Amino acid sequence: MKSTLKREEKESCSCSRSTKPSHSEASVNLSLSLTFHSTSPNRERRQDWPPVKARLRDTLKGRRLVHRGDESSLFVKVYMEGAPIGRKLDLCAFSGYESLLENLSHMFDTSIICGNRDRKHHVLTYQDKDGDWMMVGDIPWE
Amino acid sequence: MYLRLPSKVLERILFFIDSNDDRNSVSLVCKSWFETERLTRKRVFVGNCYAVTPAAVVRRFPKMRSLTLKGKPHFADYNLVPDGWGGYAWPWIEALAAKNPLLEEIRLKRMVVTDECLEMIAASFKNFKSLVLTSCEGFSTDGIAAIASTCRSLRELELRECIVDDLGGDWLSYFPETSTSLVSLDFSCLDSEVKFSDLERLVSRCRNLKSLKLNRAVTLDGLESLLRRAPQLTELGTGSFSDELSPEALSKLSKAISACKQLKSLSGLWDVLPEYLPALYSVCPGLTSLNLSYATVRMTDLVDLLRRCKKLQKLWVMDLIEDKGLQAVATCCKELRELRVFPSEPDLEEPNVALTEQGLVFISEGCQKLESVLYFCVQFTNAALITIARNRPSIKRFRLCVIEPFAPDYKTQEPLDQGFKAIAMGCKDLQRLSVSGLLTDKAFEYIGKHAKNLGMLSIAFAGDSDLMLHHLLSGCKKLRKLEIRDCPFGDTALLENAWKLETMRSLWMSSCFVSFGACKLLSQKMPRLNVEVIDEMYPPETRPESSPVERIYIYRTLAGPRLDMPEFVWTIHKNPEIGVSHLAIK
Numbered sequence: 001m002k003s004t005l006k007r008e009e010k011e012s013c014s015c016s017r018s019t020k021p022s023h024s025e026a027s028v029n030l031s032l033s034l035t036f037h038s039t040s041p042n043r044e045r046r047q048d049w050p051p052v053k054a055r056l057r058d059t060l061k062g063r064r065l066v067h068r069g070d071e072s073s074l075f076v077k078v079y080m081e082g083a084p085i086g087r088k089l090d091l092c093a094f095s096g097y098e099s100l101l102e103n104l105s106h107m108f109d110t111s112i113i114c115g116n117r118d119r120k121h122h123v124l125t126y127q128d129k130d131g132d133w134m135m136v137g138d139i140p141w142e
Numbered sequence: 143m144y145l146r147l148p149s150k151v152l153e154r155i156l157f158f159i160d161s162n163d164d165r166n167s168v169s170l171v172c173k174s175w176f177e178t179e180r181l182t183r184k185r186v187f188v189g190n191c192y193a194v195t196p197a198a199v200v201r202r203f204p205k206m207r208s209l210t211l212k213g214k215p216h217f218a219d220y221n222l223v224p225d226g227w228g229g230y231a232w233p234w235i236e237a238l239a240a241k242n243p244l245l246e247e248i249r250l251k252r253m254v255v256t257d258e259c260l261e262m263i264a265a266s267f268k269n270f271k272s273l274v275l276t277s278c279e280g281f282s283t284d285g286i287a288a289i290a291s292t293c294r295s296l297r298e299l300e301l302r303e304c305i306v307d308d309l310g311g312d313w314l315s316y317f318p319e320t321s322t323s324l325v326s327l328d329f330s331c332l333d334s335e336v337k338f339s340d341l342e343r344l345v346s347r348c349r350n351l352k353s354l355k356l357n358r359a360v361t362l363d364g365l366e367s368l369l370r371r372a373p374q375l376t377e378l379g380t381g382s383f384s385d386e387l388s389p390e391a392l393s394k395l396s397k398a399i400s401a402c403k404q405l406k407s408l409s410g411l412w413d414v415l416p417e418y419l420p421a422l423y424s425v426c427p428g429l430t431s432l433n434l435s436y437a438t439v440r441m442t443d444l445v446d447l448l449r450r451c452k453k454l455q456k457l458w459v460m461d462l463i464e465d466k467g468l469q470a471v472a473t474c475c476k477e478l479r480e481l482r483v484f485p486s487e488p489d490l491e492e493p494n495v496a497l498t499e500q501g502l503v504f505i506s507e508g509c510q511k512l513e514s515v516l517y518f519c520v521q522f523t524n525a526a527l528i529t530i531a532r533n534r535p536s537i538k539r540f541r542l543c544v545i546e547p548f549a550p551d552y553k554t555q556e557p558l559d560q561g562f563k564a565i566a567m568g569c570k571d572l573q574r575l576s577v578s579g580l581l582t583d584k585a586f587e588y589i590g591k592h593a594k595n596l597g598m599l600s601i602a603f604a605g606d607s608d609l610m611l612h613h614l615l616s617g618c619k620k621l622r623k624l625e626i627r628d629c630p631f632g633d634t635a636l637l638e639n640a641w642k643l644e645t646m647r648s649l650w651m652s653s654c655f656v657s658f659g660a661c662k663l664l665s666q667k668m669p670r671l672n673v674e675v676i677d678e679m680y681p682p683e684t685r686p687e688s689s690p691v692e693r694i695y696i697y698r699t700l701a702g703p704r705l706d707m708p709e710f711v712w713t714i715h716k717n718p719e720i721g722v723s724h725l726a727i728k
Contacts, residue, residue: 046489047220047221048220048221048222049220049547049602050485050488050518050543050545051219051220051543051602052220052484052485052488052518053219053220053303054219054221054305055303055331056435056436056484059412059436060486060487060488087495087496106442
């Protein structure tokens with residue numbers, strides 16, 4: 001562990017340490033949780049961190065629940081080989097494979113195809129519920 | 143023999159002095175200067191409504207025409223102050239109504255304002271011109287209706303990010319047909335639809351209207367009609383920007399927007415559809431301020447818009463702009479003074495968009511006039527901070543929010559101490575700083591020593607020990623406001639540097655290790671401070687002395703103990719038997 005941080009242990013507080021998996025083995029994420037907090041520090045539901053004003057937070061929340069015409073949204077994360085940052089998008093926002101590919105190509109600044117691997121292009125694949133990697137485009141869009 | 147400056151001459155000189163800092167200095171010279179100054183001050187600013195009584199302020203400044211007040215601590219914006227804490231406008235309005243009927247302007251921030259307050263304002267001040275409420279709550283649209291209907295010379299009515307009990311859009315219809323004085327109207331925080339024909343007529347007859355900020359309920363068709371009637375606008379907040387428009391309607395809207403040749407500031411743009419952005423292109427070259435915080439639009443569309451805004455000075459945008467977009471902004475917007483980048487997905491744990499520290503580095507390289515930064519980012523590096531400080535020593539306000547608490551420099555795994563050291567040392571005019579990420583006590587040693595002009599500092603999830611607080615309180619000569627949350631210390635540094643707290647406006651600490659015992663000691667030691675223990679598990683005496691309290695809010699005051707404390711706020715005055723040597727009693 002590269003960083004050493006001292007924490008004073010006080011009677012009525014508990015400190016919990018958790019390691020977050022990351023690229024470097026030496027990284028450690030220490031989280032301090034004080035027992036008298038009435039709300040649990042569950043990150044997903046925190047209203048006080050990060051420090052974003054209520055109005056903006058509410059507007060963003062509303063957005064995530066945006067209902068498209070077919071009343072659903074399906075968010076997936078797409079990773080490109082070699083890039084650490086994945087991009088999130090709503091599959092229901094697209095009308096078909098073509099518009100999906102067009103958008104992805106734009107997002108990742110590369111050309112993407114469904115189909116046989118070609119040295120010049122990236123190929124779009126997905127992992128099905130059995131964990132197998134499948135080529136996108138084999139089954140109908142709907 | 144000594145010469146005395148006749149007070150008439152001093153009065154004449156003071157006529158030219160607007161700055162309250164300067165006037166405060168003038169007041170300290172001697173008694174007669176104090177007298178002359180107080181009788182000529184028109185605009186009064188009170189940074190903490192509990193620092194002084196309304197009666198004292200009203201008595202001191204009989205010629206006051208404008209009062210600005212701030213109530214709740216800043217962290218109230220992030221839900222850290224429980225409801226009912228305080229910050230009531232009523233005692234101030236009451237005192238003013240009784241003694242200062244010529245009052246023209248009231249500006250309140252983070253205060254509780256009731257309909258009674260608004261009705262009192264409407265009834266008491268015949269010349270009332272300007273009401274600006276920022277982040278206030280406690281009133282309904284009925285109160286606004288009272289202002290609209292009664293204030294004959296109303297020039298400004300601005301509700302900025304207020305929480306209003308919205309009983310409907312009727313309030314707007316209360317502006318009499320004869321009222322033509324409006325210069326600025328901001329109802330962007332209200333939800334209900336106003337009666338559009340009344341809005342149209344209001345806008346048509348107020349020929350001096352310069353600033354109009356609509357709420358989300360106003361449609362694009364409505365916007366087009368309003369703009370046609372008010373092409374003289376300099377500031378516009380649109381309503382929702384996503385209705386379905388036919389090509390003809392879009393073209394009409396475009397035309398109406400382009401007729402606003404003096405437009406400098408644009409905001410609103412809720413849910414703006416990318417295909418509608420070109421309607422704004424015509425006004426881009428003149429824009430100095432653009433608020434895109436509600437526009438979830440992709441980087442390429444943002445860049446197409448921003449590259450036309452060559453005069454832009456203030457930009458608020460979502461992180462959807464990405465590093466690439468900021469690089470474009472750095473190239474095109476050479477006049478940029480202020481940049482705010484907000485997180486589009488604040489609750490996500492991993493980076494979701496391609497916005498990194500590099501984006502801010504680009505801006506620091508390209509925008510020579512950059513002064514003010516607010517940047518939300520998932521992670522950061524020391525190298526970036528050092529580069530930014532080197533590129534832009536002109537930065538006066540630097541707020542970096544690394545979203546992941548305790549996140550180190552992600553390339554070196556070191557704390558961000560060196561980076562913030564560079565900011566503190568390099569940006570000599572730094573007035574406001576928010577730090578985040580992994581920070582040890584060292585970072586605060588640097589800040590304490592080098593940030594000579596720092597007035598306001600915000601800290602979250604940082605530091606190791608009391609040393610951190612000690613460095614800050616014994617350094618930072620000009621520190622006025624310090625707010626700290628989730629840091630593991632408190633007692634020792636607080637008690638050792640108690641004297642410093644009287645030189646500051648306020649100190650806020652929440653989720654730290656400040657014990658009730660220390661709060662009592664501090665209260666006893668420093669009678670001119672209000673040491674508030676804000677703890678929803680009240681009263682604090684039922685717990686052991688050493689147990690930490692949820693929150694403390696300490697501020698200097700001439701007003702003595704608050705008379706409006708709720709149950710969950712404790713000060714030593716609630717337990718006088720504890721023994722306070724000199725209670726400040728007015």
